[in-house]
Amino acid sequence: MSEKSLDSSKIAVLGAGNLGYAIAKRLKESGYEVIVTGRREAVLESLKKMGCRVTNNRDAVSEADFVIITVKPKDLDSLIDEIRDCAEGKIIISFVAMKKLEDIRMNAKIVRAMSNILCEYGLAFTAYYCEFDDDEIESILSKLGDVYKAKDEKEVDLMTAFSGSAPAFVAKIIESFIYAGLNSGLNAEVSKKCALSVFKATSEALKTQSPEEFIIKVTTPAGTTIQGLRKLMEHRVDFAIVDALQATARRAMGS
Ligand SMILES: NC(=O)C1=CN([C@@H]2O[C@H](COP(=O)(O)OP(=O)(O)OC[C@H]3O[C@@H](n4cnc5c(N)ncnc54)[C@H](OP(=O)(O)O)[C@@H]3O)[C@@H](O)[C@H]2O)C=CC1
Numbered sequence: 001m002s003e004k005s006l007d008s009s010k011i012a013v014l015g016a017g018n019l020g021y022a023i024a025k026r027l028k029e030s031g032y033e034v035i036v037t038g039r040r041e042a043v044l045e046s047l048k049k050m051g052c053r054v055t056n057n058r059d060a061v062s063e064a065d066f067v068i069i070t071v072k073p074k075d076l077d078s079l080i081d082e083i084r085d086c087a088e089g090k091i092i093i094s095f096v097a098m099k100k101l102e103d104i105r106m107n108a109k110i111v112r113a114m115s116n117i118l119c120e121y122g123l124a125f126t127a128y129y130c131e132f133d134d135d136e137i138e139s140i141l142s143k144l145g146d147v148y149k150a151k152d153e154k155e156v157d158l159m160t161a162f163s164g165s166a167p168a169f170v171a172k173i174i175e176s177f178i179y180a181g182l183n184s185g186l187n188a189e190v191s192k193k194c195a196l197s198v199f200k201a202t203s204e205a206l207k208t209q210s211p212e213e214f215i216i217k218v219t220t221p222a223g224t225t226i227q228g229l230r231k232l233m234e235h236r237v238d239f240a241i242v243d244a245l246q247a248t249a250r251r252a253m254g255s
């Protein structure tokens with residue numbers, strides 16, 4: 001266990017945009033001292049109001065015990081050049097998709113991590129991989145939601161699809177439920193409310209039973225559900241989902 005207590009750990013989040021904002025907000029709400037950098041005034045102002053300190057990258061890295069990087073892949077190299085000398089010996093947690101440990105060349109302890117935007121609510125699934133031990137890394141990441149220590153770096157790349165991008169796929173499917181409701185004469189508000197309820201409750205139910213078991217319980221022989229399931233099979237929705245995640249994972253692995 002690190003000698004630092006949770007209260008005394010300072011965490012810097014470099015590049016507060018979509019993900020950085022969510023992580024900084026959640027860590028601040030969890031009791032950490034959070035320092036942020038970025039280029040979006042509205043985001044920085046909002047984090048400042050929550051009690052985060054806003055500064056530049058070099059000051060943030062110099063002051064922090066842990067440094068979280070959430071810039072886009074194209075901005076990583078210049079950020080590394082900027083902070084290289086202040087980052088010596090620090091623990092750096094990179095959430096940058098597609099950038100491997102070997103791409104983050106600094107005299108620091110590097111952690112590869114992948115999470116998703118649901119960390120804002122403490123509901124993300126975060127995978128991480130590093131080649132050293134420090135219990136506080138898992139303790140910090142656990143504030144974002146579920147945590148998984150990956151067996152190798154490849155698993156973190158795969159999680160870019162299965163965790164990082166996946167909320168967009170789920171949102172796309174929920175959007176289709178809303179259009180289906182509209183198509184059948186339900187208003188958008190009711191359709192959305194119903195879809196969110198069904199997705200949430202089904203996730204809960206599947207914690208203790210297999211999808212197959214659950215489907216059979218819902219499906220009356222020659223009833224209504226089988227008609228819909230037949231259409232899903234006809235349109236090969238299962239293949240579409242496997243393909244979508246595979247294509248995403250392939251890009252995450254660098255092809
Ligand atoms: N969005 C998501 O759901 C997820 C994202 N990720 C990863 O997180 C990273 C960030 O994604 P996302 O939050 O969507 O991206 P954003 O573009 O929303 O956020 C990154 C922010 O960093 C700023 N920035 C760029 N360079 C610097 C710098 N040198 N110093 C300070 N700030 C800088 C950008 O400025 P500017 O506005 O000028 O571009 C931008 O505001 C990516 O690498 C992505 O792969 C991982 C999982 C989920």
Ligand SMILES: O=C(O)[C@@H]1CCC=N1
Pocket residue numbers: 097160164165
């Ligand atoms: O689309 C992307 O590349 C990033 C990584 C995972 C989610 N957003």
